Amino acid sequence: MGLKIRKNRSAAPPETCALTECMAIIAGAWAPNVIWHLRAGPRRFSELRLDIPPVSAKVLSQRLKELEARGVLTRTIQPTTPPSVEYALTTLGEELLPALTAIVEIGHKLKSGVRSAAPSSEAAGITLSQNEAG
Numbered sequence: 001m002g003l004k005i006r007k008n009r010s011a012a013p014p015e016t017c018a019l020t021e022c023m024a025i026i027a028g029a030w031a032p033n034v035i036w037h038l039r040a041g042p043r044r045f046s047e048l049r050l051d052i053p054p055v056s057a058k059v060l061s062q063r064l065k066e067l068e069a070r071g072v073l074t075r076t077i078q079p080t081t082p083p084s085v086e087y088a089l090t091t092l093g094e095e096l097l098p099a100l101t102a103i104v105e106i107g108h109k110l111k112s113g114v115r116s117a118a119p120s121s122e123a124a125g126i127t128l129s130q131n132e133a134g
Contacts, residue, residue: 025070025096030055030063032100035089038073039097042088072096 026032030052037043037051048060055063064087067073072093078084089097 022096022099025067025072026100028063028066030059031067032103034060034063034067034087035072035093035096036100036104038087038089038093042076042086044084044086048087067093 026035033052033055034048037048043051045060045064048064049055049057052060064073064075068075068087071090073087073089076086076088078086
Protein backbone atom coordinates (compact mmCIF):
# COMPACT_ATOMS: atom_id res chain seq x y z
CA MET A 1 0.00 0.00 0.00
CA GLY A 2 1.44 3.37 -1.05
CA LEU A 3 1.41 6.58 0.87
CA LYS A 4 -1.71 8.69 0.64
CA ILE A 5 -1.28 11.94 -1.33
CA ARG A 6 -2.00 14.87 0.94
CA LYS A 7 -3.88 17.91 -0.28
CA ASN A 8 -1.78 21.05 -0.61
CA ARG A 9 -3.25 23.56 1.85
CA SER A 10 -0.96 26.49 1.11
CA ALA A 11 -2.52 29.61 -0.31
CA ALA A 12 -2.52 29.90 -4.08
CA PRO A 13 0.23 32.17 -5.40
CA PRO A 14 -0.85 35.60 -6.58
CA GLU A 15 -1.78 35.72 -10.25
CA THR A 16 0.93 38.20 -11.20
CA CYS A 17 3.99 38.70 -9.07
CA ALA A 18 6.12 41.75 -9.89
CA LEU A 19 9.33 39.88 -9.09
CA THR A 20 8.32 36.98 -11.33
CA GLU A 21 7.46 39.39 -14.15
CA CYS A 22 10.84 41.13 -13.91
CA MET A 23 12.79 37.89 -13.61
CA ALA A 24 11.00 36.51 -16.66
CA ILE A 25 12.60 39.31 -18.68
CA ILE A 26 16.17 38.95 -17.45
CA ALA A 27 16.18 35.19 -16.86
CA GLY A 28 16.34 34.25 -20.54
CA ALA A 29 19.67 33.02 -21.83
CA TRP A 30 21.78 36.02 -22.86
CA ALA A 31 18.96 38.55 -22.23
CA PRO A 32 20.91 40.43 -19.51
CA ASN A 33 23.93 40.55 -21.82
CA VAL A 34 21.84 42.01 -24.66
CA ILE A 35 20.38 44.67 -22.36
CA TRP A 36 23.84 45.42 -20.95
CA HIS A 37 25.39 45.94 -24.39
CA LEU A 38 22.55 48.20 -25.52
CA ARG A 39 23.04 50.54 -22.55
CA ALA A 40 25.44 52.80 -24.48
CA GLY A 41 23.14 53.16 -27.49
CA PRO A 42 21.70 51.35 -30.48
CA ARG A 43 23.50 48.31 -31.89
CA ARG A 44 23.04 46.22 -35.02
CA PHE A 45 22.64 42.45 -34.89
CA SER A 46 26.21 41.82 -36.12
CA GLU A 47 27.58 44.24 -33.49
CA LEU A 48 25.73 42.38 -30.73
CA ARG A 49 27.15 39.09 -32.05
CA LEU A 50 30.64 40.59 -31.66
CA ASP A 51 29.78 41.97 -28.19
CA ILE A 52 28.59 38.54 -26.99
CA PRO A 53 30.82 36.00 -28.79
CA PRO A 54 29.46 32.80 -27.20
CA VAL A 55 25.84 33.45 -28.26
CA SER A 56 24.63 31.76 -31.43
CA ALA A 57 22.82 33.75 -34.10
CA LYS A 58 19.67 31.69 -33.52
CA VAL A 59 19.56 32.34 -29.77
CA LEU A 60 20.41 36.02 -30.17
CA SER A 61 17.63 36.40 -32.72
CA GLN A 62 15.15 34.68 -30.37
CA ARG A 63 16.20 36.84 -27.43
CA LEU A 64 15.91 40.05 -29.44
CA LYS A 65 12.39 39.07 -30.55
CA GLU A 66 11.39 38.23 -26.96
CA LEU A 67 12.80 41.46 -25.55
CA GLU A 68 11.07 43.47 -28.28
CA ALA A 69 7.75 41.70 -27.56
CA ARG A 70 8.11 42.51 -23.84
CA GLY A 71 8.76 46.18 -24.58
CA VAL A 72 12.39 46.18 -23.41
CA LEU A 73 13.89 47.17 -26.75
CA THR A 74 12.89 48.56 -30.11
CA ARG A 75 13.80 47.29 -33.55
CA THR A 76 14.29 49.97 -36.20
CA ILE A 77 14.92 49.27 -39.87
CA GLN A 78 17.47 51.77 -41.18
CA PRO A 79 16.95 53.10 -44.73
CA THR A 80 20.34 51.98 -46.00
CA THR A 81 21.35 49.79 -48.92
CA PRO A 82 21.14 47.01 -48.01
CA PRO A 83 18.67 47.73 -45.20
CA SER A 84 20.04 47.28 -41.70
CA VAL A 85 18.29 46.87 -38.36
CA GLU A 86 19.22 48.61 -35.12
CA TYR A 87 18.13 47.61 -31.64
CA ALA A 88 17.84 50.13 -28.81
CA LEU A 89 16.56 50.08 -25.26
CA THR A 90 13.14 51.50 -24.50
CA THR A 91 12.46 53.47 -21.32
CA LEU A 92 11.50 50.16 -19.67
CA GLY A 93 14.77 48.62 -20.80
CA GLU A 94 16.73 51.54 -19.38
CA GLU A 95 14.94 51.10 -16.06
CA LEU A 96 16.44 47.59 -15.84
CA LEU A 97 20.01 48.94 -16.00
CA PRO A 98 20.38 49.83 -12.28
CA ALA A 99 19.28 46.30 -11.36
CA LEU A 100 21.75 44.75 -13.80
CA THR A 101 24.51 47.07 -12.56
CA ALA A 102 23.83 45.94 -8.98
CA ILE A 103 23.95 42.30 -10.06
CA VAL A 104 27.29 42.90 -11.81
CA GLU A 105 28.72 44.61 -8.71
CA ILE A 106 27.65 41.72 -6.49
CA GLY A 107 29.07 39.30 -9.05
CA HIS A 108 32.46 41.02 -8.78
CA LYS A 109 32.32 40.71 -4.97
CA LEU A 110 31.36 37.05 -5.15
CA LYS A 111 34.09 36.37 -7.69
CA SER A 112 36.72 38.00 -5.48
CA GLY A 113 35.45 36.23 -2.36
CA VAL A 114 34.41 39.42 -0.55
CA ARG A 115 31.55 38.86 1.86
CA SER A 116 29.48 41.61 3.43
CA ALA A 117 29.78 42.11 7.19
CA ALA A 118 26.10 43.07 7.38
CA PRO A 119 23.76 40.24 8.29
CA SER A 120 21.44 38.99 5.62
CA SER A 121 17.77 39.88 5.94
CA GLU A 122 16.99 36.27 6.80
CA ALA A 123 19.64 36.14 9.52
CA ALA A 124 18.41 39.44 10.92
CA GLY A 125 14.93 38.00 11.26
CA ILE A 126 13.46 40.02 8.41
CA THR A 127 11.09 38.13 6.20
CA LEU A 128 9.09 39.37 3.27
CA SER A 129 5.51 38.36 2.82
CA GLN A 130 4.47 36.90 -0.53
CA ASN A 131 3.08 40.31 -1.55
CA GLU A 132 6.25 42.21 -0.62
CA ALA A 133 8.53 39.77 -2.43
CA GLY A 134 6.39 39.41 -5.51
